[in-house]
Amino acid sequence: MKNTFTKTNKKPIMLSGIQPTNNLTLGNYLGSIKPYVKLQNKYKMYVFVADLHALTNKFDKNNLVNNKRNIVCAYYAAGLDFNKCIIFNQSDVISHNDVSHVLLCHTTLGELERMTQFKDKGLSKNDNNTFYVRTGLLTYPVLMAADILLYDANAVIVGTDQKQHLELTRNIATRMNNKYGKMFVLPEPVIMAHSARVMDLLDPSIKMSKSNTNPKGVIYLSDPLNVVYKKIMQAKTDSFNKVNYDVKKQPGISNLIEIYVAISNISIETIVKKYANQNYAVFKKDLANLVCKELKTFQTKFKKAEAIFDKQIKPLLVKNAKICTQIVRKKTSLVYKKIGLQ
Secondary structure (H helix, E strand, C coil): CCCCCCCCCCEEEEEEEEECCCEEEEEHHHHHHHHHHHHHHCCCEEEEEEEHHCCCCCCHHHHHHHHHHHHHHHHHHHHHCCCCCEEEHHHHHHHHHHHHHHCCCCCCCCHHHHCCHHHHHHHHCCCCCHHHCCCCHHHHHHHHHHHHHHHCCEECCCCCCCCCCCHHHHHHHHHHHHHCCCCCCCCECCCCCCCCCCCCCCCCCCEECCCCCCHCCCCCCCCCHHHHHHHHHCCCCCCCCCCCCCCEEEHHHHHHHHHHHHHHHHHHHHHHHHHHCCCCCHHHHHHHHHHHHHHHHHHHHHHHHHHHHHHHHHHHHHHHHHHHHHHHHHHHHHHHHHHHCC
């Protein structure tokens, strides 16, 4: 596998990454990975494995190594072109940490404590007692800002739950640009319609997540196809038995419609019209077949990626890390010079 990436590419820059925690889900695939594939010809893409971010949660060393490998294989299986995208491990580019500290010194405690994910994942699980909250959970939005600003990213794919973090990134960048002179590009959020937030199949009020406690509501990309089919057929709907898109009144069936849209690229209106006179069982069966067909292709390519990982993909990750190190070293030097460290 040969990397043909060149610095002459004048496309706008996009950056995004996924944490290597637990098993990847259909939500990760439709909300994050598949949009990368759709946009890789439009943007100069930096796609990384956010392993430093994974340290904010409890983790097992061996699982972390395996999960990092699996995410890269998932990128390959989903259709990311390794000749067009720079794919790398975040921790292999040390400047992410260096600049994160500088940004942290230009961020207030109040800004970080207002982050919704910190309140949900940190304070809510510790009865609002900050004594037991990991500081990495509080500060990781600043590391995320460093990830983005180091590459002069024009755009970042984010879910609706991450948009607040991108706003913080823009605030920090604006604050430092105003104080020291222009050094950072202000990134814009890219939220993919109908695919940015896939909900749990049994509880459509919560996001389909790798950390959900009930696996029956989550479709994992590694699930056997018969298990995938069963989970969709058992997905929670409602008593209306009418295929209709209404997130407030019919959140379950609306979630399934969004999954259908994300895979098929057919509009909501077309789907609702198609199943106007059909019951939920008919719709679920068609959706289950659609998802299984998609995952069958994905799983086949994933196995191929595993087979070629050590000889073809791993050396490319090392090479990409060197490329990224050279790119961000210049930005780090600029930042240090602007603030007086050099």
